[in-house]
Amino acid sequence: MLRRGAASALAIGIVTLTASCGGGGGTTPTPTAANHAPAFTSAASASVVENSDGVAYTATATDADGDPVAITISGGTDANAFDLTDGDLTFVSRPDFERPDDANGDNIYNVTLTASDGKGGKTSLAVSVEVTNDHEGVNLSKIADGFGTDAVIAARTDKSGLIVISQDGSVHQVDAATGTVSDIGNVFKAGETGRVLAVADFNRYGVAMLDIASRGVIVRSVPLLDSLNQYTIDAQMAAPSTM
Numbered sequence: 001m002l003r004r005g006a007a008s009a010l011a012i013g014i015v016t017l018t019a020s021c022g023g024g025g026g027t028t029p030t031p032t033a034a035n036h037a038p039a040f041t042s043a044a045s046a047s048v049v050e051n052s053d054g055v056a057y058t059a060t061a062t063d064a065d066g067d068p069v070a071i072t073i074s075g076g077t078d079a080n081a082f083d084l085t086d087g088d089l090t091f092v093s094r095p096d097f098e099r100p101d102d103a104n105g106d107n108i109y110n111v112t113l114t115a116s117d118g119k120g121g122k123t124s125l126a127v128s129v130e131v132t133n134d135h136e137g138v139n140l141s142k143i144a145d146g147f148g149t150d151a152v153i154a155a156r157t158d159k160s161g162l163i164v165i166s167q168d169g170s171v172h173q174v175d176a177a178t179g180t181v182s183d184i185g186n187v188f189k190a191g192e193t194g195r196v197l198a199v200a201d202f203n204r205y206g207v208a209m210l211d212i213a214s215r216g217v218i219v220r221s222v223p224l225l226d227s228l229n230q231y232t233i234d235a236q237m238a239a240p241s242t243m
């Protein structure tokens with residue numbers, strides 16, 4: 001059994017031996033601090049309206065050690081759909097809602113990003129970018145009403161507006177900008193009845209095709225308000241063929 005004094009002497013001997021093994025420096029090595037992996041600070045999802053060529057998502061990350069963080073595309077089923085520059089994710093081709101190009105065609109594009117600190121610390125984030133619909137093409141808006149059922153309509157060919165002929169033969173000229181309706185006459189003459197089949201506007205010349213009972217189909221001019229001249233057609237009949 002060692003006495004207290006002997007134990008202390010033994011401990012001192014071990015410390016002295018350890019220090020002397022380090023080459024005589026005489027100091028204790030400072031332990032290396034553990035590296036921390038970067039952490040993403042941006043969300044895991046984003047949405048963008050179709051046909052956009054702008055930034056769809058911006059990736060951001062921090063590192064607890066202050067290391068510079070590099071973010072790259074590292075995977076995901078739709079990785080090839082994206083480019084990544086300085087954390088900004090953009091589509092390689094403008095996304096088309098009606099023709100989705102993601103793997104399962106649901107307009108949700110999946111990509112995995114990885115943030116690296118250059119010291120072996122890495123963190124990945126699965127990001128989904130949803131492409132939403134834009135209502136492209138024709139936009140409809142109501143500019144006038146009250147023309148009855150089965151009215152026939154023609155767009156003005158050299159100005160904004162419409163020609164509308166109701167089935168009672170009344171002719172209306174509609175200003176698209178204001179919705180103002182001007183009643184400009186009737187394609188049926190006194191005593192005529194029938195159907196209005198079509199109306200057309202050719203550079204401010206209006207023409208209506210009418211089915212008049214007992215007379216067959218005729219073409220008749222429509223006197224538009226802004227016409228300098230009118231077709232001379234008044235009632236040219238297309239008679240039924242006997243063939």
Ligand SMILES: [Ca+2]
Nearest residue numbers: 036065067117
């Ligand atoms: Ca780090």
Ligand SMILES: [Ca+2]
Nearest residue numbers: 102104106108
């Ligand atoms: Ca998808």
Ligand SMILES: [Ca+2]
Nearest residue numbers: 133134135136
């Ligand atoms: Ca669309």
